[in-house]
Amino acid sequence: MSSIDRDRFLEEGYLVVKNAVPPDKLEQVRTAYETLVDRQREIWSAERGPDDPPGGHWEAGRQPRLSLSTPPLVHQIDTETAPAVEVWLEENIRGVSAALLDEPTAAVTQMMMMCSPVRDYGTAHNQGWHRDVYPPFSAPIQAYTESIAESGPRYMQWNVPLYDDDVLWVMPGSHRRLNTAEEKRHQRDRPEEPMPGAVQTRLKGGDGVCYITPILHWGSRYDAKIRRTLHGGFSLSTQQHHLAYAELLTAGTRQAF
DSSP: OOOOOHHHHHHHSEEEETTSSOGGGHHHHHHHHHHHHHHHHHHHHHHOOTTSOTTTHHHHOSSOEEESSSTTGGGGOSTTTHHHHHGGGSIIIIIHHHHHHTOTTOEEEEEEEEEOOSSOOBTTTSOOSBOOOSSTTSSOHHHHHHHHHHHOOSEEEEEEESSOBOOEEEOTTGGGSOOOHHHHHHHHHOTTSOOTTOEEOOBOTTOEEEEOTTSOEEEOOBOSSOOEEEEEEEEOOOHHHHHHHHHHHHTTSOOOO
């Protein structure tokens, strides 16, 4: 496992991990996910409405996403696509997550992939600067940030690009506090521009960035440059939860967990 700095992660709210996907496995993970992309495209095409393009959501979506954690793709995990699940258990992903959460049985809770759209959308149709707190505005963010500062996170999220990716920007330390007055103005007036003090994560294929979800961040663009970025998370969990996921996702395949 890569040497990690948990104190820095807790202070800044994010951490870049080199070779999250081992270099000698990167190509097989790409191949497995591309097989799943092809299968999902067929499903979206079959599900399209009368006014949708032939490819359905694949052609209409600004950021098509695959989810291995829910139907229909959860039923598409087989010997050919097993590396798409196994990658989440690599030492530099699950092992790092367990160390950062300080929980040996930390369990994967989401396994998704963000894909590039079929045409350029640029920055005109993205979310702008935001925090991943759901449902939005459900409770005071201050209590959440104070809990993280006192006890550490209970959940952490990953972006692991299979190809070079510099889309994500983060505001270091913002997971521990409310927005500043300047940040509020920026969100209101310039939501689709880099924010002063923010960091652009420039990742090579196979590298990863993990982050604490209430960190202020921005997916800077949606364009047609190929993007196959794994997106998911780990949480404090029981061993039973972990084993339940293993049973669900490996039924009929070689053991992936």
